[in-house]
Amino acid sequence: MTITYQLTEDDLLLNQLYAASKSASLKKRRQYMRWFFAIVYIGFGLFVLQNGDWIFGSSVCIVGILWYFLYPLYAKRSHTNHYKKFIRENQSNLIGQETELTIGDDYIFAKDAVSESKINLSAVIKLVELKECIIISMQSSTILIPKKYIKDMAQLKEIFHLKAVQFVDDSLWKWK
Numbered sequence: 001m002t003i004t005y006q007l008t009e010d011d012l013l014l015n016q017l018y019a020a021s022k023s024a025s026l027k028k029r030r031q032y033m034r035w036f037f038a039i040v041y042i043g044f045g046l047f048v049l050q051n052g053d054w055i056f057g058s059s060v061c062i063v064g065i066l067w068y069f070l071y072p073l074y075a076k077r078s079h080t081n082h083y084k085k086f087i088r089e090n091q092s093n094l095i096g097q098e099t100e101l102t103i104g105d106d107y108i109f110a111k112d113a114v115s116e117s118k119i120n121l122s123a124v125i126k127l128v129e130l131k132e133c134i135i136i137s138m139q140s141s142t143i144l145i146p147k148k149y150i151k152d153m154a155q156l157k158e159i160f161h162l163k164a165v166q167f168v169d170d171s172l173w174k175w176k
Helices: 009-021 024-050 054-090 153-162
Strands: 002-006 098-103 107-111 116-120 124-129 133-138 142-146 166-169
Touching: 002 142, 009 024, 009 054, 009 133, 009 142, 024 054, 124 153, 153 166
Parallel strands: 124 166
Antiparallel strands: 002 098, 098 107, 107 116, 124 133, 133 142
């Protein structure tokens, strides 16, 4: 099976955001930031309320409550912008570059304008299906294939199924 495709900035962004959403340390850090500042603001507001300044104290408490509910929106936007900048600085050479991927019985052969690589199918850990692309995950890297370039999705899944590669259907995944 041969697939020829070109990646866009949106494809690369989707890959980065998906990887980030599955990172335990990033999830933990986002939860920590959400709770820490909310508790600090509310705690300080309650302290000020006890000292008799009702207007300032209640305002600080409201800021803490707003922080808790609005931080996820801020973090989503902030991380998206961070990864867009990362892609522009470090992966811009991949955008628009034609890549030819040949998936055989025992290997994946990838060829682009700069390099060629041959990967044993036994090195593939999982095949992830997102709404717009397929991610072939290996121990230290991934191969990203936009779905619009895949002519026979069933054949692709069958090749990896025969090699007992884990299939993950995250087609409903959304960056939060």
